Amino acid sequence: MxxxxxxxxxxxxxxxxxxxxxxxxxxxxxxxxxxxxxxxASPYTNLQLALVIALAVSLRGMDVLTGHAGQVTLGQSAFFGIGAYSGGYGFAHGWPAPLSFLLAVVLCVIAGVIVAIPAVRLRGFAFGVITLALPVVMAPLAIRLDWLTGGPVGLAVTTVQAPAWSGLADDQWQYLLVLAVGAVMFLLAHNLLAGRVGRALTLIRTSEIAASSVGIPVQRYKVLAFTVAAAYGGVGGWLYLTAVHYIGVDSLALTLSISMLVALVVGGVRSPLGCVIGAAFYILVPNITDKATPGRSALFFGVALLIVLFVVPSGLSGALRAGWSRLLASPRPATPAAAPPSAEQHASA
CATH class of the missing domain: 1.20.5 (Single alpha-helices involved in coiled-coils or other helix-helix interfaces)
Incomplete structure (x- = not known):
């Protein structure tokens, strides 16, 4: 044995x-x-892929709060816009890229903590309403503060340019910068969720009462998850600005938060691959659907969400993992059936 x-x-x-x-x-x-x-690749392809990475970073932070902590948020676009506008302010005033990046992260962390402390005391529908109020308030505020944000016109800036020694074009350098920052952010999220924090958030998502009974400070971890989501939203906004060189009020709109949530569900929660697939779904699919039916991207998103919820609840990444596991699974050899005892064996018995 x-x-x-x-x-x-x-x-x-x-x-x-x-x-x-x-x-x-x-x-x-x-x-x-x-x-x-x-x-x-062409500059357009590099731009599209950079946008996918930027949105994937924002979705990864959203996944920490929604997928792992179980708190559905509709306010991620607010932090996305804050990060982009902060970076735009820094670039417009001649700040170096690291300093504008730091400003975006710090402002989003501060805003995240301020909102999270009262919000985490609520649950379910009430928590979602609090986060929903963020883009509803931030978008009109950005229009009013035209001296800072450019108002309804938006803010166009020159961001990162390729150094002469690199021999690269600006779009190539910006893509590699976005890719490097995105890889670091995904690695940090993996390390955070692979340890004690990830286990605590999983237990909180399963049962807050059970988490409290084993000594886990539920509200503290929920504040941490919300702050991480806000920081990642800000980094995603900064990366978006780096690639596009423009930020407008649409980046703060509630519709972007809803689209992010749909993209996360379609891609698959609690999965880094799901965040990438969801971001690619949001950025690349409208380019295809608009050629067939212009202006119907929102309808296509809704249909895709319903199909995923009913057919593959774990998202497209979950379907890929299941298919990959079946492909790698080695077939077990059939166990031969035991032969019935012969007459001689009965006689000897």
Whole structure:
């Protein structure tokens, strides 16, 4: 019996090692492809991919709050816009890129903490209403503060330019910068959720009463999750501005928050790949649908959301993981049926 258990343990360990090796190989190949893309793509393609990465960063922060902590938010566009406008202010006044990036993160963290402290005392529908009020208030405020935000016209700035020693075009350099910052943000989120914080948020999502009973400070962790989501929203907005060189009131609108939530659900919650798929869905799919039916992107988003909810509740990333697991699963050999005892065996018995 011990030998059988050891063989089963070794077999499971070998499968786990093979899966990890496969993930590392696929990750390395994907990283090489992403780095090589700007050298073989048009400026428009580089822009579209940079926008996908920027939105994926914002969705990753949203996933920490909604997917892991279980708190549905409709205010992510407010932090996205704050990050973009903060970066625009810094670039317009000649600040270096790291300083404008720091301003965007700090302002979003401060705003996130201010909103989170009273908001986390609420649950469910009430929490969603509080977060919904953020873009509803921020968009008209941005229009009124035209001396700072450009008002309804928006703010156009020159962001990051390729240094002469790089030999790259501006769109190539900006894409690589967005990719590098996005990779770091995804790595930080992975490290955060892989440890004690991730386990605590999972338990809070499952049952706040159970989390409190084992000594987890529920409100403190919910404030942390909200602040992380706000910071990631700000970073996503800064990356968006870096690629587009323009920020308008639409980046603060409630419709963007709703679209982000739809993209996250379609891509798959609690999944880094789901955030990327959701961002690609939001950025790239309208380019296809508008050619067939102009102005019907919102309708297509709604239909896609219903299909995902009914067919693949875990999102497109969950469907891909399930398909990949089935592909890697080795078929088990059929166990031969035991032969019935012969007449001689009955006689000897």
């Amino acid at each position: 011990t030998r059988v258990a050891q063989e089963g343990w070794r077999g499971g360990l070998a499968k786990l090692t093979a899966r990890r090796t496969t993930r590392w190989v696929l990750g390395a190949v994907a990283a090489a492809v992403l780095v090589a893309i700007p050298f073989n």
